[in-house]
Each structure stands twice: as structure tokens, then as C-alpha cells.
Amino acid sequence: MSYTIHLSKDKRFKKLMDGREPFVLKKRKDIPVYLCASIMSQQLSTKVADVIYNRFLALYGGKTPNPQQIIDTKPETLRSIGLSNAKVTYVQNVARFAIEQGLDLKTLNKMSNEEVVAYLTQIKGVGKWTAEMLLMFALGREDVFSPDDLGLQNAMISIYKLDREDKKAFREKLLSISAKWSPYRTYACLHLWHWKDNTPLK
Known part of the structure; x- marks a missing residue:
């Protein structure tokens, strides 16, 4: 799947995906x-x-x-x-x-x-x-990142050794790192949640 090749360019992220089945996005009608x-x-x-x-x-x-x-x-x-x-x-x-x-x-x-x-x-x-x-x-969009999600924040703090004390600098760092995952940021989020085992409600 093409997203795994793209996300593997980030060496730290590649470790999260090793041995994991690729995620598939679905659309909902309701x-x-x-x-x-x-x-x-x-x-x-x-x-x-x-x-x-x-x-x-x-x-x-x-x-x-x-x-x-x-x-x-x-x-x-x-x-x-x-x-x-x-x-x-x-x-x-x-x-x-x-x-x-x-x-x-x-x-x-x-x-x-x-x-x-x-x-x-x-x-x-x-x-x-x-x-x-x-x-x-619900819409199956491939390139979405949610910087305010606590689960994503905690995962990225662990993986990229981030400090959230300066909130503005922390948010900018999250956005900077996630920008490299585009156009597959949704898949990156799924791997981060899975890694931390705190997937939001679907």
C-alpha cells in the first residue's frame, strides 16, 4: 500500500508500522x-x-x-x-x-x-x-491530522521526545512533524493510536 512507503521515510515512524497490517479507511452513510x-x-x-x-x-x-x-x-x-x-x-x-x-x-x-x-x-x-x-x-479522508487529540499528542511525545511545556512551540512541532506525513496523515494517526492503544470512538 502506497501510504506505508511514504510514512516509512520517517525512520522513527517506520518502527511503528513494522509487522502491522495496513489500515483501510471506510465511509459511512449514517x-x-x-x-x-x-x-x-x-x-x-x-x-x-x-x-x-x-x-x-x-x-x-x-x-x-x-x-x-x-x-x-x-x-x-x-x-x-x-x-x-x-x-x-x-x-x-x-x-x-x-x-x-x-x-x-x-x-x-x-x-x-x-x-x-x-x-x-x-x-x-x-x-x-x-x-x-x-x-x-466516516468520510474516509486520507490526509487529516488532529493536533488537539490527547492520544496523538502523548504518542508523539514518546516517539519524538517532545516537551509540551511551551504550548505554542509544542503545537507547532506537532504540525511540523505531521506535515511530513501528508498526504497520508490519517493513516499516521491510526498507527499512533494503535501504538498507544487509545483509539478514539469510531
Whole structure:
């Protein structure tokens, strides 16, 4: 696979990939529900997030709901599965945005990575990190790097012996190192997460 050849130019990174199967990116059609699941999982362990998401699906007979069904669900019903008041609002914001503005693959596929981030972060409750994860795990974009992701930061601190005391210099170093991985930065992130064993929720 071409990305492994490119990333192997970074000698420290090459060690991470030795013996690993290449990653394959996938596209998802259920963008609104993916975003809702991302919001539900914020600040929760994977285990707890999975429980809440399964309770969410159970509200709709175990099937993926459409945006109108989510809007029609009473806030107290959504709270009953373990969502905070804020998350209930954010989840319904996503559903409303999907109906009013469009959150389908066809719409998002026409946009650049930067345009997708700008478009999605209009939704109250969707931040830059969530939009970057959607680019990687739902739209299958190959060249995304998320400098604010703690797992990526920790992995790069270990591998490249970085110091995060000066936040501005640290961020610039992250961006400088990751720039060398372009146009395959998403695959680099996947290897870093796998190496640290703290993959974000997909």
C-alpha cells in the first residue's frame, strides 16, 4: 500500500508500522447518527459510551434512527438513557441541522476537509475534534491530522521526545512533524493510536 512507503521515510515512524497490517479507511452513510454518537461519547470511557449508544438504538427498535425520529423523541426520553441536558440539546441540534442544511455523504463529499470542519462546527455541540474524527472515520479522508487529540499528542511525545511545556512551540512541532506525513496523515494517526492503544470512538 502506497501510504506505508511514504510514512516509512520517517525512520522513527517506520518502527511503528513494522509487522502491522495496513489500515483501510471506510465511509459511512449514517453521518447524522455518527455525529450523535460522537457527542454522546464525549468525556466518557469507551465502555460507558457503548452502553449509552446501545440504549439510544434501543429507543428505535435497535435500528438506526433518521433525523426526524431523533427530533420527535422527547428530551426526557433521551435523558433517561444517560445523556446530560446539554448532550440531549446537541444531539437534537445535529438532527435539526441534518434536515435543514443537509448532512448526507453526497453533500459532504463535495467539500474540502477545511470546508467540512467549518460546516459541521456551525452546529452547537460539534467541535473541531469531532469534525476531524468524522473526516477520518466516516468520510474516509486520507490526509487529516488532529493536533488537539490527547492520544496523538502523548504518542508523539514518546516517539519524538517532545516537551509540551511551551504550548505554542509544542503545537507547532506537532504540525511540523505531521506535515511530513501528508498526504497520508490519517493513516499516521491510526498507527499512533494503535501504538498507544487509545483509539478514539469510531
